[in-house]
Amino acid sequence: xxxxxxxxxxxxxxxxxxxxxxxSSQSGHNTVSWYQQALGQGPQFIFQYYREEENGRxxxxxxxxxxxxxxxxxxxxxxxxxLDDSALYLCASSSGGGVSSYxxxxxxxxxxxxx
Amino acid sequence: xxxxxxxxxxxxxVEKEDVTLDCVYETRDTTYYLFWYKQPPSGELVFLIRxxxxxxxxxxxxxxxxxxxKSTSSxxxxxxxSQVVDSAVYFCALLDTGRRALTFGSxxxxxxxx
Numbered sequence: 141x142x143x144x145x146x147x148x149x150x151x152x153x154x155x156x157x158x159x160x161x162x163x164s165s166q167s168g169h170n171t172v173s174w175y176q177q178a179l180g181q182g183p184q185f186i187f188q189y190y191r192e193e194e195n196g197r198x199x200x201x202x203x204x205x206x207x208x209x210x211x212x213x214x215x216x217x218x219x220x221x222x223l224d225d226s227a228l229y230l231c232a233s234s235s236g237g238g239v240s241s242y243x244x245x246x247x248x249x250x251x252x253x254x255x
Numbered sequence: 256x257x258x259x260x261x262x263x264x265x266x267x268x269v270e271k272e273d274v275t276l277d278c279v280y281e282t283r284d285t286t287y288y289l290f291w292y293k294q295p296p297s298g299e300l301v302f303l304i305r306x307x308x309x310x311x312x313x314x315x316x317x318x319x320x321x322x323x324x325k326s327t328s329s330x331x332x333x334x335x336x337s338q339v340v341d342s343a344v345y346f347c348a349l350l351d352t353g354r355r356a357l358t359f360g361s362x363x364x365x366x367x368x369x
Binding site: 171181185195196198228243247 | 259288290292297298299300301302305346348350351352353354355356357358359360361362
């Protein structure tokens, strides 16, 4: 069974630029969630995708957007990068039904630095 | 609104000591789900346990045990005979079943000294 993978591992961008982060879900999982974890804090929910549609969203501005593809992989796009966007971005996958679907399995994250 | 509080920022113990990590939660839901995750230095969050609010029994898994107390809205995590490999940041989380989103606490950093 393949776990959740994310790319790239690290990324350095300049303020105002755009970035795309990628995530492949664990095999058998059709739901992907994205979280932002600032240094020294707990992860904050950005949004979730199920069946290629946004299924829920946290308190993040519209410049944070996403996609889910038919193979359940996902992208997180951030436009007009700000210094405060520097964080570890975590992707999590889960299955679609039943109480066990509430268990989210995380990837290793992408560390984004905005200068 | 949901909230998870982990009041212990950092705990340091010597190997083989027992240690308890505290978690207090707030929710208006009558049915809810709690989680513990481990985040080692590599950064990946590792799922440890899911607890349903309607379960009566406490969980034990090897050296790990969890104590769920509805009366005090707490879901504490105990590591028995701690080992250096237990050193990590531990997060307690509460599921928002509407958005299927996890609300995390701020985490407790556990350092186990040899």
